[in-house]
Amino acid sequence: MLSVQNISFSYQAEVTLQELTFSVPRGTTMAVIGESGCGKSTLLKLVYGLHDLDAGHIFWNELAVLGPKYHLIPGMDYMKYLAQDFDLMPYITVAENVGKYLSNFYPEQKAARVAELLAIVEMTEFSGVKAQYLSGGQMQRVAIARVLALEPEVLLLDEPFSHIDNFRKNSLRRKLFKYLKEQGITTLVATHDSTDVLSFADEVLVMQGGRIIAQGASHELYSGPKDYYVASLFGDVNEIELDGKVHYVYPHQLRVVAQSPLAVTVKQVYYRGSHYLVEGVYEGGVLFFESAETLQEGVLVCLRFDIL
Numbered sequence: 122m123l124s125v126q127n128i129s130f131s132y133q134a135e136v137t138l139q140e141l142t143f144s145v146p147r148g149t150t151m152a153v154i155g156e157s158g159c160g161k162s163t164l165l166k167l168v169y170g171l172h173d174l175d176a177g178h179i180f181w182n183e184l185a186v187l188g189p190k191y192h193l194i195p196g197m198d199y200m201k202y203l204a205q206d207f208d209l210m211p212y213i214t215v216a217e218n219v220g221k222y223l224s225n226f227y228p229e230q231k232a233a234r235v236a237e238l239l240a241i242v243e244m245t246e247f248s249g250v251k252a253q254y255l256s257g258g259q260m261q262r263v264a265i266a267r268v269l270a271l272e273p274e275v276l277l278l279d280e281p282f283s284h285i286d287n288f289r290k291n292s293l294r295r296k297l298f299k300y301l302k303e304q305g306i307t308t309l310v311a312t313h314d315s316t317d318v319l320s321f322a323d324e325v326l327v328m329q330g331g332r333i334i335a336q337g338a339s340h341e342l343y344s345g346p347k348d349y350y351v352a353s354l355f356g357d358v359n360e361i362e363l364d365g366k367v368h369y370v371y372p373h374q375l376r377v378v379a380q381s382p383l384a385v386t387v388k389q390v391y392y393r394g395s396h397y398l399v400e401g402v403y404e405g406g407v408l409f410f411e412s413a414e415t416l417q418e419g420v421l422v423c424l425r426f427d428i429l
Contacts, residue, residue, distance in 0.1 A: 122145065123180070127141070127142050129176040137163050138160045140177075148307060152318040154313070155329055160331045161279070165202065200275040201271070212251060215249070215250055215263050241297060243262065262293065274306065275307045281310060298321040322339050334351070352369040357409045359375070359408050376410075380423055396413055
């Protein structure tokens with residue numbers, strides 16, 4: 122189990138993380154979400170041992186995670202950390218980058234392992250290409266394969282799909298998270314992508330201003346957010362007050378009906394392929410909902426959601 126116990130950290134005089142406590146069971150995937158600058162990347166660096174804590178402790182099972190004060194080369198051997206800068210060697214091939222830390226004593230096993238990892242990240246056809254000629258998304262896929270090469274016990278991913286095209290991203294993350302689950306690798310992933318959270322995370326940690334403000338299963342945080350901030354991290358959300366109670370409602374939870382106390386004026390319509398996302402004016406504010414058919418601007422429509 123990864124155990125983070127009441128840790129705090131600051132860059133010089135500025136406090137970055139304050140009194141964070143949580144645990145991640147072995148083999149669990151935990152997503153860390155929150156607005157930019159909330160401390161997600163810093164948290165991953167601390168878990169890896171790249172910085173010294175101001176207070177608190179981090180353990181992997183019974184082993185303490187220690188920072189640069191205790192290690193000549195920062196980082197923990199049983200962990201791998203994928204940063205946002207990839208850190209590939211530009212003048213060697215994709216295959217050589219992936220196999221850089223694998224033993225040359227058994228060349229056939231090494232080649233098989235590299236081929237397996239390149240298949241997972243869908244980079245087999247680029248195995249002989251030098252890294253300097255790759256796109257940003259291709260570099261990111263190679264970097265993912267490289268951190269998996271020695272099969273870590275703990276994997277720390279910082280925005281692992283941020284440079285990858287959408288058509289490739291969906292297939293890649295299905296393969297990657299399936300592999301991590303099959304191998305029992307404990308994973309901490311910092312992300313802004315709600316698909317990473319809802320589809321693949323067992324647990325979610327919500328951060329704001331360097332603190333943990335919510336934690337739980339992804340479906341629980343999505344369906345019952347504690348406030349607007351938490352709900353907004355999963356996409357567009359409406360804050361609707363009815364009968365003295367505030368509801369946080371996603372666009373797909375609203376539907377057009379013949380009559381309802383919730384009436385909005387259509388302001389803008391956006392085509393989304395399977396549906397239309399409609400921006401409406403409601404009591405001087407903006408409200409988003411989905412419609413199967415396009416709507417005319419200026420039309421007054423009534424909406425309903427299930428919890429009414």
